[in-house]
Amino acid sequence: MNHDTICALATANGIGAIGIIRISGEQSFEIVNRVFQGKNLEKADSHTVHYGFIVDGKIADGIGEKVANSQNPADNSEVIDEVMVSIFRAPKTFTAEDSVEISFHGSPHIAKKILEVLIKNGARMAKAGEFTMRAFMNGRIDLSQAESIADLIASENEASRKVALNQLKGGITNEISILRTDLLNFTSLIELELDFAEEDVEFADRTALKASLNRTEEKLRSLIDSFQYGNAIKNGVDVAIIGKPNAGKSTLLNALLKEERAIVSEIAGTTRDTIEEVLHIKGTAFRFIDTAGIRETTDIIEEIGVKKAKEKIETAKILLYLYDEFDSTPNEITDFIKEFYREDLKILLLHNKIDLQEASSVNIFDAELKEQLFPDYTSQIIGISAKNKTGIEQLKTELADYIQNLETQESTIITNQRHYEALQKSLESVKRVEDAISGKISTELLAYELRYALEYLGEISGEFTNDEVLGNIFSKFCIGK
Structure with missing residues (x-):
């Protein structure tokens, strides 16, 4: 652990x-004391706030002297700002180290000057996420809680705030701890069998182990399934607007x-590149992507847009x-849906320009289209007029319902891709242990698979990790966190 301040x-x-x-660091009080004109911070009680001045060089001989002037020509010292300094003594701090917070008048120039004098007196600039990394390294929080701090800072809606706060309070940690405890108990018994291998005895009841693994597998699947919802509320949902040229996508x-975000023209092929904008609907961010009209073309630039x-x-x-x-014809639309259909893609068919068509004609067209699409391809038809804004609210309701249908009864929701992948790997190991029990393989191989399952779960909390993974995680934090 680095002992720099x-x-x-x-x-x-x-x-x-x-x-x-x-x-933050071992010399926090000493360094700030060198530049603080006010109370002696090294003698101050923890969790107290003190008024004074940050100076570039001490102005008065004794600590605790009130500064009378902003400039003292005698010793060439300069007052930088009038401040409040908060003292936090280890271990009851965010980093579990001695820490100080300086509250100053919010000028970027003042901030730069204070940082300069702190560095000149022995501190160094923190790296991205270094405060949080120290909290993790000092056992103040685990890795999943550290990541939840970044998620909490980045939360843009109520749902993502609640999920991040639950994780910060140890939601994932508690779930993983329960799973690991069950697996660890059986792993210990299996390891004990290895110590008495020559006596051919079984300490671990295979029936009880299998029942425990079934419960673990069910819980892992539930957490994994929550990721689709968690990812949506954290990162938003990508919505591609597709159709032929001049179908009304930009409108x-x-x-x-x-607002007039995209250029609208009667000339087909106006949109050559993708245009992306975010709209929040009932607390969820939907990232709408206006795309080039899909058609065969000899125009090189338009072809890139289609791609x-x-x-x-x-x-x-x-x-x-x-x-x-x-x-368009029902056959053309059906062929397109068949080409791009996949199970995890929700498709909404928007019959546009209904203001220009007879209701009976619209109904006949859509009835033929439904007959071709249903039930093989999951899709829904909504009549709209993008120009007159008809059907737009119904469309928004359908989008909001998509998120509502993803909601899970699981109290802990997975929002982190790294956690999701670790849970999947752990599930695969648990399934291999189950297969191993059914196949009555050797105790040694059982122990091997159980250790893997434990290791993957430990990756989430940080019990098993490496410096490269840690560096990647904390590099995404802001500098002051």
Whole structure:
């Protein structure tokens, strides 16, 4: 563990009423004391706040002297700002180290000057996520809790805030701890059997072990299944707007956003690149992607746009396919859906320009389309007029329902891709243990698979990890966190 004393701006960059600089490490009080004109911080009680001045060089001979002037020519010392300094003594701090927070007037220039004098007096600038990493390394929090801090800071809606806060309070940790305890108990018995291998005895009841593994497998599947919902509320949902050129895709995007974001023209092929905008619907971020019209073309630039559109379809979770009966046939739409259909893709067929068509004609067209699509391809038809904004609210309701249908009864929701992958690997190991018991394989191989299952679960909390993984995780944090 690095014993350097680190410092960083904890508040956002820019002008504000106040700013906060954090300092953590063994020399926190000593270093800040060198630049603080006020009470002797090394003698101050923990969790107390003290008024004074940050100076570049001590102005008065004794600590605790009040500064009379902002500049003292005698010793060339300079007052940088009037501040409040908060003292936190280890181990009851975020990092479990001695820590100080300096509250100053929120000028970026003042922040820069204070950081400069702290560094000049023995501190160094913190790396991204280094405060949180120290909290993890010092046993203050586990790895999943550390990641939840970043998620909490980045939360953009109520659902993601609640999930991140639950994880910070140890939601995932508690679930994983229960699973690991059950597996660990049986692993210990299996290891004991290895010590008495020559006596051919079984300490671990295979029937009880299998029952325990079934419970573990069920819980792992439940956590894994929660990821689709968790990922949606954390990162939003990609929605690709697809259709032929001039189908009204850009008009639909503008109608959803209630602003003229995309260029609308009667000339086919206006949209050459993808346009992405985020709209929050009932607390969830939907990332709408307006794409180039899909058709065969000899225009090189338009061809690139068509290729990008198809790539967006492959990564989208929801597909909005716009069509109108003047320029499409049920067979064309059906062929398109067949080409791009996959089980995890929700498809909404939007019959556009219904303001220009007879209701009977719309109904006949859509009835024929439904007959071709259902029940093999999951999709739904909504009549809209993107130009007149007809059907837009119904579309938003369908999108919100998509999220509601993903909701799970699981109290702990997985939102982190790393956790998701570790749970999947652990599930695979548990299934191999089950197969091993059924096949009555050797005790040694049973122990081997159980250890793997435990290790993958331990990756989530950080009990089993490596420096490269830690570096990657904490590098995504902001500097002051």
